[in-house]
Amino acid sequence: MKVIKTVNVEKIYTSFDVDTVALNKVNLEIEQGEFVSIMGPSGCGKSTLLNLISLMDLPTRGEVFFMEQSTSKMSDRKRAEFRRKYIGFVFQNFNLIEELSVYENIELPLVYLRMPPSERAQRVRAVMERLDVAHKQRFFPMQLSGGHQQRVAVARAIVASPLVLFADEPTGNLDSKHGQEVMEILSELNEAGTTVVMVTHSSANAEFANRIIQLFDGQIVTGKVNQYSF
């Protein structure tokens, strides 16, 4: 199944009457189970593309299909539902909620899924064990190192068993050792069947992927994609 498909997607930002084209007629397809790395120089539109395909934002023109469903006319509620059920997100700066403990941060997506407490507890425990953060479950984010925070962030991203995991510079704030650990976790997840789409500057990280998409000035320049407008 094509999990993600974009057709002539454009994203234009307007500020003080100046139009900035962040993405210019991008066509992209990602199959289920792929590990795709999106690379490119700063300002090329990587994060913009990530926002569109993760249903965080809407394109100015073009279509985004998720699980072969058109998302352009989807209501905000429907998009939130999709994010809840099918998407996990890992950020560069972790974005853990400071008022929640490790356990509660990981549990949060399941709370939004209205999962019964006992099932939630089971899943959270399993994920904490897998990411080796169970011993820190009562800690709060500011009490953790960067590496641990990112592990918790990954745990939160996968606890609901998402179809697709989006990672935006997941190792950007980590040292090489912890960064390596995170990449290995993403790789394991992918091997287990999760589709992973990662934005990265790092060629080393990009090598974990089985497809690399190069963006430049809002357009895909290389990669195993169909380029209709290249």
Place this chain on the structure above:
Amino acid sequence: MFKSYLLITARNLLKHKLYSLINILGLAFGIASSTVLFLLIKHETSYDHFHPLKNRIFRVVETIDQHGVGEHSASVPFPTAPTLQKDYPKWVEKSVRLFNYQMPSLSISYGNKTYNESKFFFADSTFLEVFNFPLSEGDEVSALSQPHTVIISQAVAKKYFQNESPLGKKIVFWNKIPLIVTGVFEATNKPSHLQFDFVASFSTLRSTIPEAIMNRWVWNPCWTYVVLKDKSFASDLEAQLPTFVQKYFEDKMKDNVTLSLQALTDIHLKSNLDYEISPNGDIKYIYIFGVTAILILLIASINFMNLSNARAFLRAREVVVRKMIGADKEELMKQFLVESVLMSAIALVFAFIVVELASPYLNDLSDSPISNYIKNDWNIIKYVLLTGLLIGFLSGIYPAIYLASFDPTKIYRDNTLLGMTEPRFRSVLVVVQFVIAILMLVSTFVSNRQLNYMKNAKLGFDKDYVLIVSIGGSSSVLLYDDIKRNLLQHPSILSVTSTEEVLGNNYQTHEYRSSINKAAYYPTITVAHDFIQTFNIEMVAGRDFIDKAKLLESYQDNSYMREEDFFTYFEDDEENAVIINESMVRYLGYSSPQEAIGQEFRSGEEGTEKIIGVVKDFHIASLHTPLQPFVIDLADRRTQRLHLKYVAIKIDKNRSEEAIATLQNVWKKVNPNHALDYFFLEDKLNKLYMKEQKWSEISLQFSIAAIFIACMGFFGLASFIVEKQRKDVGIRRAIGATTLEIVFFLSKKLMKLVFISILIAAPISFILMHIWLSSFPYHIPLTPDIFAYSGTIIVFITMLIISFHTFKIALQTPVEAIKSL
């Protein structure tokens, strides 16, 4: 989910303790302050609402008006009640009169003890049918049906009889009239304009007042209440009252008399007539209290909303993350709403505590145990709860909607908030808060100044170091000459006179006929000799009254001989002389005071008085009423007992303690069987301004509350704004800005808001204060310094607050500042 919301709220509160405290306490004080004011309003508006017949009870009142001079009396002639009932049986179901001889107190004896009782009334037997004052002892049906019976209050029962049952006991009125106690009122704290300790049967008066007087339509000493068969009949009855007046009132006055009906429940707040049973409130202050309560609540709510919103925006990143994880708009809105409502619930708990702690003060302010309302009135509690929860809900709505709809892609990348600008409306809210606080501050200054002005205004007579002794209503009045003679033997006593009413507090109206006007009723002060001297009143023409007895004495030893005495000493000023004031000169149409001297000014048909003197205008009533024409008449020996109720004693200001001791000794010597009641005239006259005093106190207290709340909010907001500018500060420090330049940079925006508030508040407060002051005939001018002081106080406080925040950041070293980026 709800548990999760509770958890987040609790943790957020603990994480940001200072702001949580400011937010919660600010709202708590606001709710508490407005609750206190609403309790005061409830108390003031509930007077006489406990009578089952309240909607059908009306007081009959009388206005005597001759071209702006006369009286507006809360009491009417004796026959009014029974005659209304006889003439209009289809409208008037029943009536009741209250009467107390218009005396400040009446002497009551039991055994060998005599007391001066000020809350003594005679009332028709229908008193307990009309009004709801249950008895704890005695039979309500028969308690007042017979002559020489009296019902007493619990306090009097304890005072006179201690633990014995008072029923059947005999007390003596005026040393000769027996009254049997037939009932004891239940203790009550329900507010009523009727304040009494004794209610004696009206039929007792048949043995003390001649029937001729009780059938006359001139003297108006009876507070008269009618119960209509339906309240709608009030307009019908009132339409008939002009005819009624024409039919029964005497020819000489009926064209100047108007009777009207006053709803019972309107008396306390809307009456303020002459001769009220007890001091009234003023509906004007109820409106002011109400507006003040709303304004304080508004400030507190704005505060709460502003600070909640500010904190909420700092959590925008958390909101974005939640959205990404899958929270939809409704869930996020619910979260913020629950948090906001929970915080307001905590504030409510504090509010109740504050109100409870303020209860003793509340009771003092209202002279009544109104703190009971808080505990016993479920409506009050409901109002407070609903208000608090509503504020919590409304405060949470804005961030809930805004953040829930927020486009998360704008900011999620960065560690700091990107492009989050201060919503402009938050600044607007701060300005609104400070405008309200400044309004209240200005009103405090103005009300305080007006109060001091009225208390200290020159009244045209000496009110300082004048002792007033009550002698009316007892045989003490017959001992006046002895009392005076004995007092004057002591050097601490400078002068002694007697008056019908307390000068400056009240006056009566009597009938006079002048050479140019037919009979009319004029404000009159009936006095004894040495009135002008005792009160140091300025004469502008003519002479003072001459004491013929003293004059004749002086002739005995030839120590006093004046030319005019040969002409005047054969005349008797008690019978033939009156003194008028300058306003009366103008009212009568004379071109000068001199022209009025010697002119006819007869009391009644048979009077022989002439005008012998003109005094400079002075205030015979409170400064709530303008100067008016009046007459000073000398009481003659015959009517002295009826007219003279007070002794006024001018004492040496350097020997006031000695003077009081002298008074006590003289009283014990001359009048041992009667209790001595005395007070300083100044204290009595200050009580005329109780309403303004109360308002001034309330204004001060609640201005402080309003400023406190507004500043708490400003403190929190200033912190937020300054914190947001930390990055700017870091950059400026790094490129070389000094501490003062940083402070100025940080303060600019906030001080701008304060100055805008002052500019807006100044004209609004000027207009409002002008309107309030215009309701007083005599008032202070609105000078710029009032607004300058108010503005200065606000600027000073806000600068302190801003300094606290700005210096903290401005004093960081450049390294520290850069690190915080």
